[in-house]
Amino acid sequence: MSVDFNIVAQPRETVGKGASRRLRRAGEVPAIVYGGHQEPQMITLPHNELLKHLEHEAFYSHVLTLQVGDETSSVVLKDLQRHPAKPFIQHVDFLRVTQGEKLRMSVPLHFLNEESCVGVKAGGLVSRSLTEVEVSCLPQDLPEYIEIDMVAMEVGAILHLSELQLPAGVELAHAAGDEVVVAIQAPRGGADEESEGEDSAEA
Structure with a gap:
């Protein structure tokens, strides 16, 4: 893992919609951290700092360091609620990480050599069905992303989850x-359509 994320938060005592609105007006994001065989804890964190972290794709699939007061714990991002019309984060859920216990996390897929693969060079079209997959692993094995090298995929080739x-x-x-992850589809207007056009012209 090439990036380390440190989040500084503060505990919060007040709950409810009114309290959350006041926090957001003050530039804070209400959040909760739970799991790890401990009681859930209500916290707040600076909105601007959170936005900076969210610019990094790795933040969504990375073990993060969360500091609340004098306590530090390892967590992962489990849920993020955005405002439906404005660029604001409304609420965040963090899950405590326990060494020796497996996590279930969604990890992004990175498609390599997409433009230079055999099928695309032959005129085929790339059709992605998935952009992320849910994996299970120990915290130390959590990947930031999973790479798919498409260089040898030909027209008609299909890559499934199991592969x-x-x-x-x-x-x-x-x-x-x-499920299908990615496929190389035949180019539009292929041989069949051309032959149909010729038949129509002859008729």
């Missing part, structure tokens, strides 16, 4: 089903 090359210690969270 993903996962890092050591990482497995898919859902064993059932085998």
Whole structure:
């Protein structure tokens, strides 16, 4: 993991919609941290600092360091509520990380050599069905992303979930089903359409 994220938060005593609105007006984001065999704790963190962290893709799939007062714990981001019309974060959920216990997290997919793969060079079109996958692993094995090298994919090739090359210690969270991740579709206006056009012209 190449990036470290440190979040400084403050405990909060007041709860409810009115209290949350006052916090947001003051530039703070109401949040909660739970799990880790401890009681949930209500906290607040600066909105501007949170926005800076959210600019990094790794923040969403990374073990974070959360400091609340004098206590420091390892957490992951589990839920993020955004304002439906404005660029504001309304609430955040963090989950405490326990060493030795597996996490279930959504991890982004990075598609490599998409433009230079065999199928695209032959005129094929890339069709992505998934942009992230949910994985299960120990905290120290959590990847920031999973790479998919498409360089050898030909027209008509399909990559399924079961064919993903996962890092050591990482497995898919859902064993059932085998969804399509990415495929190379035949180019539009292929040979069949051309032959149909010729037949129509002759008629």
